[in-house]
Amino acid sequence: MKKLWMLLLLFPFLVSAKPQTDTTYRCPPCGNTCDNVSFSKAGTCAHCGMTLVSKQEKDSITAQKKISICFYLYDGVEVLDFAGPMEVFSYAGFNVFTVAKTKAPLTSQGILKINPDYSIADAPPADIFAVFGGDDNVTTNDPEVIAWIKSRDKATQSYFSVCTGAFILGKAGLLDHLQVTTFHRSIANLQSAVPSAKVLSNVRYVDNGRIITTAGISAGIDGALHLVAKLKGKDEAKRIAAHMEYDKYQAEQGLIVR
Known part of the structure; x- marks a missing residue:
């Protein structure tokens, strides 16, 4: 019972310590200034018209040798x-x-x-x-x-x-x-x-x-x-x-x- 109470007390801290996923979207590399712009939802880049990708996808692309x-x-x-x-x-x-x-x-x-x-x-x-x-x-x-x-x-x-x-x-x-x-x-x-x-x-x-x-x-x-x-x-x-x-x-x- 004592262990259960300890887990219940620690639960809010464990949840808050969980890494937060970045839910913003980015323009894929296109060589324009919009490469550095973030968007709140999926769609197309308002500047160059390319399909937006998640931050994780953008990081994966840019990590590759250019x-x-x-x-x-x-x-x-x-x-x-x-x-x-x-x-x-x-x-x-x-x-x-x-x-x-x-x-x-x-x-x-x-x-x-x-x-x-x-x-x-x-x-x-x-x-x-x-x-x-x-x-x-x-x-x-x-x-x-x-x-x-x-x-x-x-x-x-x-x-x-x-x-x-x-x-x-x-x-x-x-x-x-x-x-x-x-x-x-x-x-x-x-x-x-x-x-x-x-x-x-x-x-x-x-x-x-x-x-x-x-x-x-x-x-x-x-x-x-x-x-x-x-x-x-x-x-x-x-x-x-x-x-x-x-x-x-x-x-x-x-x-x-x-």
Whole structure:
């Protein structure tokens, strides 16, 4: 009886000592200021529109190693070639940063001004190196930049190109003996530039394991979603595609070289 009375006396203290579960909701990592905003109930973020997650889910996501991806840009780069994949990777929580030969502002399609985060002199290493189409001769004909790309190879886990950005990877010797693709009007030219490769037409992207090349513009979004699915799962890619209202996305619609 004495033990029972002791338990009854201690019960309020035992209950109050129990850890309280945080019932607030957070915006999943999207790279915007709303990453730090809390919400009292489930739903969508009022700022970016993404589906909210619990604090525990947010902590689990942020505890994972953040994948870094270097976007190499140059004067005349195609806006949608890099902007579409940039949105995909941003919503996937990747650490995206831009690099150019120098930190001088770039102009895309004669309209959009871009201030690179880094130059090739001070750019940090990245898990993924990405290049894009446009006036790609600016880079393919620049021995200093090509040498810089080659110098980072050991620290780079994988490569991603959109449209004629494949010519840049080809010039760096990264496409030799692979199956690859590019912008539909540049298939023959890439085949001439990289004769040992097999350049494919009528395919959205080609995944060789370490290197993903895509066709033009919208195919870059397909390839980016494929890369997210590969690294974070198909459900994550589907979530991002739905958020972007990119109803064209279909899992594994490109060529995956086994």
